[in-house]
Amino acid sequence: MKFLYMVLVNCKRYFKDIKSIAAMFMLPIIVVFLINSISGPNKSNQTNLNLKVAVINLDKGNLGTKLVERIKTTSVYSNKEKALKDLKNYNLIALYEIPENFTEEINNNRKPSINSYKLEEGNATQIFEIQIEQKINELFKGEILKKNNIIKNESDLKENFVKVQYNMEKKVMPAGDFTPIVLIMFFLISFSSNITADLLNLRKERILERFCSTSNKGYQIIGSIYLSMIIAQIVMYTASFITMKVLFKIQFHNFGILILNIALMSMVSISLAIMVNRIFKEQGIGVVVVNLISLIMFFLYCAGDMAQSSTQISKVFITLSKFTPFYWSLQSIEKSVIYPNVFVLILIALTFFSAGSIKYSNFAKE
Numbered sequence: 001m002k003f004l005y006m007v008l009v010n011c012k013r014y015f016k017d018i019k020s021i022a023a024m025f026m027l028p029i030i031v032v033f034l035i036n037s038i039s040g041p042n043k044s045n046q047t048n049l050n051l052k053v054a055v056i057n058l059d060k061g062n063l064g065t066k067l068v069e070r071i072k073t074t075s076v077y078s079n080k081e082k083a084l085k086d087l088k089n090y091n092l093i094a095l096y097e098i099p100e101n102f103t104e105e106i107n108n109n110r111k112p113s114i115n116s117y118k119l120e121e122g123n124a125t126q127i128f129e130i131q132i133e134q135k136i137n138e139l140f141k142g143e144i145l146k147k148n149n150i151i152k153n154e155s156d157l158k159e160n161f162v163k164v165q166y167n168m169e170k171k172v173m174p175a176g177d178f179t180p181i182v183l184i185m186f187f188l189i190s191f192s193s194n195i196t197a198d199l200l201n202l203r204k205e206r207i208l209e210r211f212c213s214t215s216n217k218g219y220q221i222i223g224s225i226y227l228s229m230i231i232a233q234i235v236m237y238t239a240s241f242i243t244m245k246v247l248f249k250i251q252f253h254n255f256g257i258l259i260l261n262i263a264l265m266s267m268v269s270i271s272l273a274i275m276v277n278r279i280f281k282e283q284g285i286g287v288v289v290v291n292l293i294s295l296i297m298f299f300l301y302c303a304g305d306m307a308q309s310s311t312q313i314s315k316v317f318i319t320l321s322k323f324t325p326f327y328w329s330l331q332s333i334e335k336s337v338i339y340p341n342v343f344v345l346i347l348i349a350l351t352f353f354s355a356g357s358i359k360y361s362n363f364a365k366e
Contacts, residue, residue, distance in 0.1 A: 003220050010228030024191070024236035028184050029244055035180040036250075052310075053094045053128055056083045061103020063139060068098070070135040071128075087117055093310070094118040094125045096132060106143050111136070125308075126334075181258070182301075185329055188237070188262070189269045190294045226270055226353075233266040234259075254336045261329045264345040268325045271352035278355065301326035 015021055054075035057064045068076055075092070077083035086092050097115040099105075105112040114132060118125060238259055244250040252258055272290060280286045304321025307313040321327045325348050332341035 003224060006220065006224035007228050007231070010225050011231055014228055014232040021232070021236055024233060025240045025243075027187055028180075028237060028240040031183045031187070032180040032244060032250065035183070052092050053096070053125065054083060054086070054092050056080050056095060056097040058100045059098050059102040060100050061107075063103040063106055063143070064098040067102070067132075067135055067139060070138070071132055084117065087119065090119065092119075093308075094128070096129075106140055109144060109147075111140050181333060182326070182330060184237075185261075185265055185326055186294065186298050188233070188265050189272065189297070189325070190291060191233070191269060222274075226274070229270045230263070230266045233269075234263050237262045237266075254333055257336055257338070258333050260338075260342070261332055261345070264342060264349070265325060265329055267349040268345060268352065271349040275352045275355045297324040297326060300324050301330075 053073065054077055055068055055071070055073050056077045056079075057068055058078070058080065059065070077095075080097070083092075083095050087095050095117040097117070099112060099115065102112045114136070116129070241252065241255070241259065241262075245252060245255065272293065273286075276286045276290050276293075280289055300317065300320045301324045303313060303317035304319075304327065307315055307317045307321075325345055328341040328344045328348075332338065332345075
């Protein structure tokens with residue numbers, strides 16, 4: 001009960017810090033609206049124009065050509081051997097093969113499959129694959145409706161009671177566009193610099209030392225501070241996302257997993273702050289070090305992500321990015337996976353926390 005009481009007391013103290021609470025609440029809202037206003041509603045549909053992906057059209061009918069026109073890829077092959085050679089030479093990062101029986105399958109009321117050949121998995125190719133899937137669905141539905149005399153041509157889909165809508169509204173974040181989430185996670189980690197300053201201020205003002213004079217154990221005191229920080233971050237970030245979802249009708253990809261990863265990244269950020277406090281005792285140095293570590297991890301994640309879809313960036317960055325919490329958190333959100341991502345993030349948090357393990361009384365009195 002003593003421990004829970006200390007957690008409650010620390011939570012009250014953090015929620016009284018209006019500036020920090022307001023920053024945690026407003027930051028996700030500002031980032032999401034800023035990115036959406038810059039990118040616009042259909043920006044994600046243009047991603048494939050800059051990708052080194054290509055389509056092999058082997059279809060003997062006319063629907064394969066229609067599909068190619070709709071996905072607007074810049075490279076189309078009719079020769080499979082040449083296309084695979086370009087892939088092996090790293091001139092491409094992915095190939096998508098429209099089979100010979102593509103038109104025949106649709107005419108027989110069967111949805112055809114697209115074969116893929118890739119050098120690397122990545123966000124960019126997945127966005128392109130989502131677009132291919134959407135266009136095949138449009139084509140397939142259109143042909144079935146025409147065959148059953150429900151519509152005369154595909155343009156009737158816009159006027160018919162059967163309506164297929166793929167364009168994103170301005171207030172809806174595209175499922176493949178993770179830029180706002182990436183930035184929010186970066187700021188969440190960077191926010192640990194404030195936590196570093198807070199812990200050092202508690203020591204400077206002798207508040208931690210006064211806690212030592214009570215009957216509470218050192219691990220209970222530092223544990224209550226740690227847990228209350230996590231609760232404050234989770235509550236405010238979650239409130240921010242729920243506000244955007246309910247009031248502004250912004251749809252988030254994998255909302256539940258997104259909230260789970262916010263909690264995990266809060267653990268990582270606070271553990272990072274504790275580690276920095278253990279090594280550096282000065283507030284100014286601690287804040288600089290935390291921001292530097294955040295920037296390095298963010299750079300490695302971004303470099304690794306770009307290396308997956310580019311032949312110009314060393315593949316070493318793909319491996320290095322896996323040592324950052326950003327990689328595991330954003331992959332979890334993107335792919336709706338929990339295992340092993342959650343456990344890796346917990347392990348990273350525990351690693352930082354263990355590296356910052358201190359004898360509380362020594363830290364409080366230094």
